Amino acid sequence: MALRTQEFIGGVRDTLPLMLGAFPFGLIYGAVAATSGLSPTAAMAMSAFVFAGASQFIALGLVAAQTPVAIIVLTTLIVNLRHLLYSATLMPFLKDLSHKWRIALAFWLTDETFAVTVHRFQRADASAEKHWYQFGSSIAMYLNWQFWCFSGLMLGKRIPAASGWGLDVAMPIAFIGMIIPFVKTIPMAVCVLTAGAAALLTLALPYKLGIMVSACAGIAAGLTVERTRKKTKGASGR
């Protein structure tokens, strides 16, 4: 099998648990959209073009409250700021790709695909086609999202209480599995503990800003500890 195909399939396969996690949210998005005042075409167009679960949910709420378009767009920008952290992390791995590739991978960048893909890029093997892995993960998340949004829209209020099934547990579980391999050093442990504590302290922040603030706190803490340890090591070595 060609390396590209292998990478693509690997990306799809490793994204499966997160597709399971996104399923109830897609279904609920569709069902809520049906009652929000947004037309079905617009609700699907939003899934197809914006493709960002959290901002889509928030937009539905704002549409229902008859918020002006400019405010909803601004809110979307704020909710999606965390993607800057994702693209900063992936940037060194994509710098030699054509702009066509970078545009495609940017359009499909989500929390889930970032989480899956960063592990692939950081593995030491010399595959020159790792972007096909990200592409596979992207397409899998995208088709999954469209399918469940559409199903939710069609079923509307008739959907069984999918939110009560607990499938939303798949995302935190997959993410915990992905965090653990990172925590190998003391600075990493400090980073994770700080980010976690900060996330609980910033729950009151609106528009997912808590994620961004907490991540930055964790990163700063990790960096600080790393630098201090290097300095002490340097001093004791003399």
Added chain:
Amino acid sequence: MTTSEAALIAGMTAVTFGVRYFLFALADRIRMAAWIEAALKFIPPAVLTAITLPAVLLPHGDWHLSFSNPYLIAALATAAAGVRTRNLLATIAIGLAAFFVYRLFL
């Protein structure tokens, strides 16, 4: 679809794609300072933790800090499995199993 809906979707698409593409567009032109390069490796665990911990401790938006919270039990089981097996798929399978088994007997 009304004009205002089209404007809404066009605007949301533009800002979302803009944020996602901004750094990718500059990827071959930016030289990162050493401290930023050192900071990058902390981003994935920091963001993932910031998303995950509230999802586990406040599964439906309210604090649920007790052993009757299946999300918390599943998280602990997943963490233990992750440390032990060092295999992502097995870890996720164990976490999901812990969640549904625990809920079944609750």
